[in-house]
Amino acid sequence: MSKLTTNTAATEENQFSEVRAKATLAKKSAGAMNRLTTAQKNKALLAMAEALVSHTEELIAANSDDLQRGRELGTSESLLDRLKLTEERIGAIAEGLRQIAELPDPVGDMLEQIERPNGLRIEKIRVPLGVIGIIYEARPNVTVDAAGLCLKTGNPVVLRGGSAALASNRKIIEVLQQALDTTAVPREALQLIEDSDRASVNEMLTLNGLLDVIIPRGGRSLIQNVVQNATVPVIETGAGVCHTYLDATADTQMAEAITLNAKVQRPSVCNSMETLLVHADFAQAHLTSLAERFRDAGVELRGCARTRALVPWAVTATEEDYGTEYNDYIMNVKVVDHLDEALEHIARYGTLHSECIVTEDKAHAERFLQEVDAAAVYHNASTRFTDGFEFGFGAEIGISTQKLHARGPMGLPALTSTKYRVYGTGQIRE
Amino acid sequence: MSKLTTNTAATEENQFSEVRAKATLAKKSAGAMNRLTTAQKNKALLAMAEALVSHTEELIAANSDDLQRGRELGTSESLLDRLKLTEERIGAIAEGLRQIAELPDPVGDMLEQIERPNGLRIEKIRVPLGVIGIIYEARPNVTVDAAGLCLKTGNPVVLRGGSAALASNRKIIEVLQQALDTTAVPREALQLIEDSDRASVNEMLTLNGLLDVIIPRGGRSLIQNVVQNATVPVIETGAGVCHTYLDATADTQMAEAITLNAKVQRPSVCNSMETLLVHADFAQAHLTSLAERFRDAGVELRGCARTRALVPWAVTATEEDYGTEYNDYIMNVKVVDHLDEALEHIARYGTLHSECIVTEDKAHAERFLQEVDAAAVYHNASTRFTDGFEFGFGAEIGISTQKLHARGPMGLPALTSTKYRVYGTGQIRE
Missing domain, CATH: 3.40.309.10 (Aldehyde Dehydrogenase; Chain A, domain 2)
Structure with missing residues (x-):
């Protein structure tokens, strides 16, 4: 019954697991991510777009491994089509990153300014949400899209895509991390979980302290598994009757x-x-x-x-x-x-x-x-x-069907939290 | 491991449990609560305040039962002091409700207005959050305070206070529900879980579909139990190093x-x-x-x-x-x-x-x-x-230490969600 027990046990068992190791690296990069300027983030997004285009052939080669394995496993044509990367699709994915670079950066926005009678000046500021875990299925475009949206909002991201797209995702992340090495963005902010065992998903769900939020993107059973088993806060997306x-x-x-x-x-x-x-x-x-x-x-x-x-x-x-x-x-x-x-x-x-x-x-x-x-x-x-x-947001990380935090289509502000900055001159509470 | 299993089992077992029955009543009142005007809600808050004052003697009598039981159980003096109701304290609690009535009502506020090139007009409006579960310890003032804040924001509330304050809470809710009967607010919007078994807390935590959010208020172990075991979304409050x-x-x-x-x-x-x-x-x-x-x-x-x-x-x-x-x-x-x-x-x-x-x-x-x-x-x-x-919010439902939804001191807007209203003239998507 208690998730606490499960969680503690998991912590001990998986001290050196891939999930914990990569989430720890992502967490360590959070401070540097928070300090990036908008210009630095946009430059990284453009470098990522450029790198995808210039590595088109390698990406298609890796993707063809996924497609071949899919065919051998009898995957349906419609799923294979979702999985497939072509030169045109890679171009469109890269263009998506360039569009994210064009969007206003919500981080640093001042949402409220309060002057108190005692002279305290309080500012409510948008800040990155923290380390975001994204759990999704077999569309390699989500890998790039989610990475771009999280980077733009200063959030490290731990991606766990479907095993059917593993070769594609691995190559995409390799290309993107190399591109980041030429920019101010630390490559550690972009992590891919390669362990295709279901246990790696469940480990992510209880990684409180390392992951700040989990966003599932996919079908009903994937989303239900996340909602039912996560102790990390979740933004539920997707189901619509x-x-x-x-x-x-x-x-x-x-x-x-x-x-x-x-x-x-x-x-x-x-x-x-x-x-x-x-x-x-x-x-x-x-x-x-x-x-x-x-x-x-x-x-x-x-x-x-x-x-x-x-x-x-x-x-x-x-x-x-x-x-x-x-x-x-x-x-x-x-x-x-x-x-x-x-x-x-x-x-x-x-x-x-x-x-x-x-x-x-x-x-x-x-x-x-x-x-x-x-x-x-x-x-x-x-x-x-x-x-x-x-809706004119210029981006979408998903459609929230919950009432907390964000509801409906989520643009960049849904990937931020807030912080109160309080400026005093020695005020104490009576 | 799976909360889904636990949850389904709980559903079957507790089909007619107190928690499920009362949460169902609260849920049914959500539509009526959403339709209340600000004036109707404020009138109810004032009626509640008046009723508490005019039933001071009964409240003190019920409270003295709790105090006596506490003494017999060897409860510490500082805890007994938190539990204690006096004429002065009841007056202050009632005054708190009157102050909530004075605050602006966030429900219905228009947060954004978007005009799209295709003529769609989109409004982002504040709406009640839904049914709120509050799990707390032995302070009867929280019972009134939480009821007042939830009512002001159009949310039905399911309260689960500490067993040490049960007699006090039962009398408070009786007095408040009677007061609501003279107003437009349905008494069903105010529910108290009387079952003092820990199982009633755990049942609340997995009541997805009936509860929209759970807010724990209390010590570390209470909050950790909620965070670790809830499948209903939680707003974590309180711990501060x-x-x-x-x-x-x-x-x-x-x-x-x-x-x-x-x-x-x-x-x-x-x-x-x-x-x-x-x-x-x-x-x-x-x-x-x-x-x-x-x-x-x-x-x-x-x-x-x-x-x-x-x-x-x-x-x-x-x-x-x-x-x-x-x-x-x-x-x-x-x-x-x-x-x-x-x-x-x-x-x-x-x-x-x-x-x-x-x-x-x-x-x-x-x-x-x-x-x-x-x-x-x-x-x-x-x-x-x-x-x-x-901070000048005029109220506080708690201090959120999480990054999702609300962060820091939570005033009335933290008890709301949003909704997009879209006005069209026959638009379809190309």
Whole structure:
């Protein structure tokens, strides 16, 4: 039961483990990282971008080892495609680093200034968060992206990617560390865990004192493992059972455009729609034809009884279906009698990610935006916009689905903490 | 090892436990709490204050049961004093609620407004955090204070106080819930766990989905249990091994006033000083006389060899002493050769709480404030100021010693999350 016991045992066992050794190196670099100027960090980001491009051939060679091992293991084509590096993709990844260099540096920003009656002057300043652990799956672009975002915010990073991308990640980190050697950024700030055993993930989760935060990026089981087992603070990301509610007064064309976009523009991502809620009046008038559009787009519909009365080819939705994040060409449809029923359904099955109402009724829109508890709530726009780039942040480290620290798309400020600097002239407390 | 298993098992076992039942009631009230106006919340706070005062006799009677049980169990006088309610103390507790009513309501504040090129209008709004679990020890004033702060920010609260104060807490909650019945605030938003078994704490820690955050308030073992075992997000508070560094150029009078204040004004609290670091030059000139002042104040000194050469009556400080939060009339003293040595000592033994430099050298002050990693860093002022009231927040739910979400003294905004409201006119993602 006690994680304390587990943690202490782990500490003793793994005194010289790869994870502990690398996290210790990262931690030791935190002071130097905190002292870097914005110019020094940007120069390092550009050097990293340049190095990736100039080592394209080596990167592709390392990546082809991963791809070959993947094929031998029978990995699906879609996963192999995510894993694959090409000259064009490496160029795009490098360009991502250059864009991070262009973004304003949040570190050092003064968020508050307080003058107290006793003369104390208090400043609240943004500072780096500390050592960030990132646990993710088989996309080598995440390795570079996460490294860039953490470096820009002065945070050392310990990366633990999926074993399927190990050869690629190893080469990427080698290239990036070499690039850092020509800059003011210590190479120790960039660490890759190569141990592909699951135990290395679990060791990271309880590395309190060395890691300041862990951010999981990936599928549900990866995220659940982190949330359930970490004693290090976690920023939970990703799971999204998103709804769109078509109110009685929804504009027909808008309803169709928004729901199709939310479902099929990219079904595999967390901000895509899983369940369509439809007011009975709108359903009566338009659901049959709307359903046709989804069928044309290759979407399987799972409906309630009232949906099936209007769309006989839809299969019956189960209780479990309403709680499922399909990330696929499948969608639940439920007819409701009023806004309250839609709100109740979302409160029950939603994952606090992104929820939308399509309506011409302003009072209904305001109630929906006020009462739905989610990171992002939409009136008359696709839930697919929940994204750091779409929100104008210029970057995204993930989409937080928790309420602490950061909620929704996380840009650079989500990778910072704060510190109070207090200037006195000898004040003591009475 | 897996908390997931533990958690699932707990769910099945405790389907009808007090903790789960009360957390469920609290959760159900979250929607209504979110819809309250500031005026409604303030009215409830004033009604609660009034009710406490008008039930003073009953509260004192219930409290005397706790005191008697405490005496029978051999509880120390200082703990009994913390537990004790008097007419005056109840008046002060009620006044605290009235002060919370006076504070600005952070809920609904617009933190950002973004206009996107595609016409989307995005607002970042402060919203309640959700259901807050507070786990604390034997001070009945915390029951009222935490209830008031959570209510003001629209958060239902599940309180789990120490068993030593159970009769007092039960009566307080009864009085407060009755008061709420005359207001727009649902009584379900205020829950007290009466089960004094440790298992009720552990059950709270894994109540994901019902509790949104847990805030422990109390001693080190309580906080460590929460941090180590919670799967619900936690805001860690409290532990403080705070340092004051007297630089070579420190003003002698200021050094004496600040260090004495930091140590003895109230040694039992987390922002008091545990270790004094002294530059060798300052030590040579002033440490012997400064030590006398501490001896006069009843403070035991534990020193390094160089300290003991100047202060022969000091005992030898051990490695363990430097990491100990005494919360008592005991202090470590260490002589260092330069600022870097002080910074290294703090990095090694500090708990990221409050750290101070006394110096007339501005460059040294700036380096200290920049490089020390702590919630609050001071130049020429006592660390005792790390406090929500002293910072001018008008309230304090605790002092966060973690870097996520909130850091340092936490006022009302620390009890809020945010939400993005997105207003569209049919936008879809390309």
